Amino acid sequence: MKILIKNASAYINKTWIDTDVLIDKQNIIKVEKEINDKADLTIDAKGKKLIPGFVDLHCHLRDPGQTYKEDIHTGTRSAAKGGFTTICAMPNTEPTIDNIGEVEYIQRKAKDLGLCKVKVIGASSKKLEGKEIAEIATMKEGGIVAVSDDGACVQNSKLQSNIMLYAQNFDIPVIIHAEDYSLAGKGQIAGGIMATKLGLSGIPALAEEVIISRDLMLSEATKCQIHIAHLSTANSVEMIRQAKKKGIKVTSEVTPHHLIFNEERLATFDTNFKCKPPIRSEKDRQALIEGLIDGTIDLIATDHAPHADFEKEKEFDFAPFGVIGFETAFPGLYTHLVKNNIISLELLIEKLSTAPASWLKLNSGAIEVGKAADLVLVDLNQSIEINNETISSKSKNSPFIGETLLGRIELTICDGKVTWEINDNK
């Protein structure tokens, strides 16, 4: 099938070019000022922005085992609606993705659905128990792109060291959810002013920082490539800044909610702001933005973490951690950061598309002949309302509920197929 996109303002080589784009099967085959080839579908993109499809290095699809929260169908549909063309699923499902069988299940199901490409991050320890190394090499044969015990940080330093040695051996990066459990304790929100005010147990910044510090040293010793997930503290950013200067093989990510909100939003005990790591102070948020701008933080990842209403609508202490993020990532960041002149639209695209695509070594992340036809068309002047009816994820635990966000995703094309179009409002 051929798709012709006419009159787009396309993001090419870090600038905006008025152009037509022709897609044949899975690839971009022509990028020219005026294309008049016959196509099966012609799209008039006048006044809209054509961007390389977004890539998410960090999400939870809850499939297998927790499909009342989300499944691969609803999850990839939600991702497509948010403009994502590749997403990476974390392994904390039931059963855990710690073997090649589970890896293949997810890839096969996602491929059959064809709504968004799904890459798998395998567990780094069996059953995420932090006791024995998972079959990393076998899972690599199955297609994993990294390993992580996300959400269940490996506490045993000897095991973490061995995981890094072993993963390095097979050229697999290790992704780290940094949380020292003895320091985090029963913490519910950031250890800070709001925790003191609300009498909720706090998760101190140190809980994240001591693990990052440890794992930077382990990475240096083992030569393993590591990626620090969802940074939340100013000190974490600084440690990674210094580590990069030192030549340690480390990259890092930040979520939209940590870039946009600060702990003051917890004042009403709204469990849609309860997540790990916790949303911290304004000072931390500013440091995250600074780290994003100066390149210390390589990319933005959603940490899309669906939980059912009946789980979130509980006493604060009893509600699970996590918020959803696919559908609000671009519009949320565009509205809160780009429109307020805090970061540029170009930087946002680099962090949502180019950088994660290159981290995953994908044949996408750029609008060029020969690249995969993973594209998203955005209307910066159109807005969307975020509420239970408009969210297409199975779960509705979004911190953006009630907001109207600019930067509507009009169309998503993944591997040359339309996976989301604004009019088929489902």
Added chain:
Amino acid sequence: MNNISLLGRNLYDLDDYTPEEIINILEVSKVMKEINSREYKKLPTLKGKTICTLFVENSTRTRMSFELAANRLSADVVTFEATTSSLQKGESLQDTVTTLNAMGIDLYIIRHSSAGSPQIVNKYTGKPVMNAGDGRHAHPTQALLDMYSIYERLGSLNGLKIAIIGDIVNSRVVRSNLIGMKKLGAEVTICGPRTLVPNHMDTVYGCKVTYDLKTALKNADVVMGLRMQLERQTEGLFPSLEEYTKHYVLSKQTIKWAKKDALVMHPGPMNRGVEILPELADSSQSIILDQVSNGVAVRMALLFSILGGRF
């Protein structure tokens, strides 16, 4: 009683209440206290109103104080016991209160181990909710009765120096008192070992923080001890009760650092010999039993004001 109305208000904590509203509650409490001193301790004013006490965390004393207050105003009281109820069987708080609400409750009084739970009750019932203690967050009726006990003795809190000593980090009583006492013009100093005093208290509450008992008590008009729980020792927050007592106990000896005849308070239940010695708790300086009896009067005043009672 001027034109301040608290009709239909929630009482989550004192930050939602103005100094004038707090003074108004204290003034109505004075009237209620007079009624409690009568031989026939009852007003018909809330006849026909139904109040539900929902104690998801146990507290016999606080619950009795609320129930007595409601009874003395002629309201009907139903008690939801968490230990023997559906919550024990796994029903959510949301479902529980939705069900209770269908029975026609006019006001809820909730105690819960999780901060923010009173807001959940209001969200699913639309009825006024009084917080009888939520986690480590707030205990506004205790703070009001503490403030009333001082108000009754000294006529005002304005300009008073108040010292609160002990397990600050786990105390909801401290947090509500800090908010309320500051609104009425008092200067509060909190004190305890550093492992039991959270960061940012001065920023959040505008209070003074010290880790030294003598400094805390200096020139204090009022001194309040807090219950020290033995569990804190196993949590690694201090090494032994003996060592805690040695540095932080309120005694006839240490109270000398405060103003002469400073009032001595404690929210109860006391650990005699740990945070306070009996010689002080039972002395003429102590108003600990006043606090208990004032609790009923203050809770009557709150129920009366929120449910729109008339004299």
